[in-house]
Amino acid sequence: MATTLESNTAAITVRDLSITYTRPTGGTVHAVDNISFDVRPGEFLTLIGPSGCGKSSVLRTLGGLQTPSAGDIRLGDVTIDRPVPDRISYVFQDFALFPWRTALANVETPLEIQGVPKKERRERAMKVLEQVGLERFAAQYPHELSGGMKQRVAIARALVTDCDILLMDEPFGALDEQTRLMIGVQLVELLEKLNKTIVFVTHNLQEAVNLSDRVLVFSKPPSVVRDVVEVDLRRPRRFEDMNSEEFMSIQRSLFSLLYETESAERAV
Numbered sequence: 001m002a003t004t005l006e007s008n009t010a011a012i013t014v015r016d017l018s019i020t021y022t023r024p025t026g027g028t029v030h031a032v033d034n035i036s037f038d039v040r041p042g043e044f045l046t047l048i049g050p051s052g053c054g055k056s057s058v059l060r061t062l063g064g065l066q067t068p069s070a071g072d073i074r075l076g077d078v079t080i081d082r083p084v085p086d087r088i089s090y091v092f093q094d095f096a097l098f099p100w101r102t103a104l105a106n107v108e109t110p111l112e113i114q115g116v117p118k119k120e121r122r123e124r125a126m127k128v129l130e131q132v133g134l135e136r137f138a139a140q141y142p143h144e145l146s147g148g149m150k151q152r153v154a155i156a157r158a159l160v161t162d163c164d165i166l167l168m169d170e171p172f173g174a175l176d177e178q179t180r181l182m183i184g185v186q187l188v189e190l191l192e193k194l195n196k197t198i199v200f201v202t203h204n205l206q207e208a209v210n211l212s213d214r215v216l217v218f219s220k221p222p223s224v225v226r227d228v229v230e231v232d233l234r235r236p237r238r239f240e241d242m243n244s245e246e247f248m249s250i251q252r253s254l255f256s257l258l259y260e261t262e263s264a265e266r267a268v
């Protein structure tokens with residue numbers, strides 16, 4: 001089940017990445033220790049691992065929102081050392097919508113920042129709202145939308161710039177189980193159609209198997225990539241697949257890898 005971490009063609013290459021924080025109160029946290037992996041073009045790659053192992057930190061460095069303590073992250077030939085908004089978008093767990101702007105205006109925001117003319121950005125924002133099934137809610141404000149709808153607006157905002165890479169940090173963590181599964185399946189279908197590359201963080205192993213092409217399992221900090229698991233299930237995924245022996249077996253493998261990580265730590 002284990003597979004290679006590095007490939008010849010990659011959307012993003014991560015080499016010898018270490019992340020260490022200095023606490024304001026003194027002392028350091030060595031979160032991530034010298035990891036290397038590739039994100040392949042068009043894949044859905046998920047990062048899982050024990051709480052505090054550095055998943056969000058890695059995602060932020062991939063997005064250029066944070067500088068690594070050591071190592072190199074590249075998008076093609078270019079080192080990522082700052083945000084690259086025309087190539088990489090970010091989706092957060094808490095939606096991060098502007099409460100004073102309608103759904104449509106929220107989706108238009110990145111285009112406004114890029115200086116896209118009003119008529120064009122309206123049209124593009126409406127098109128993406130349609131793709132996530134929210135065209136009828138364009139004029140609503142975030143407080144008038146359900147959690148699932150808010151997250152779809154946030155995803156529409158990430159898609160509107162035509163970025164090829166989406167970084168998603170527990171985007172469905174705040175949603176109930178049913179909505180989480182529903183949106184996840186719809187999302188993957190849409191992202192596949194749009195040929196996006198996704199790096200996704202979750203704690204939910206069922207979600208990881210359901211959405212991903214590959215899953216990177218991190219150890220406890222200072223974290224290394226403990227294993228990488230290929231999810232070789234048919235696409236598009238179907239709800240009934242979640243009950244298949246193949247699906248369960250991959251989910252059990254992920255659980256064992258996480259559990260072994262935890263027990264190895266306890267044994268030290």
Ligand SMILES: Nc1ncnc2c1ncn2[C@@H]1O[C@H](COP(=O)(O)OP(=O)(O)OP(=O)(O)O)[C@@H](O)[C@H]1O
Nearest residue numbers: 021022023029031050051052053054055056057058
């Ligand atoms: N800005 C910061 N300053 C100091 N320490 C930080 C900072 N950000 C993260 N850390 C520490 O780095 C470690 C990794 O944090 P991170 O949020 O990346 O982990 P995570 O795997 O995403 O956690 P979780 O699964 O709980 O969300 C933790 O020990 C955390 O306390």
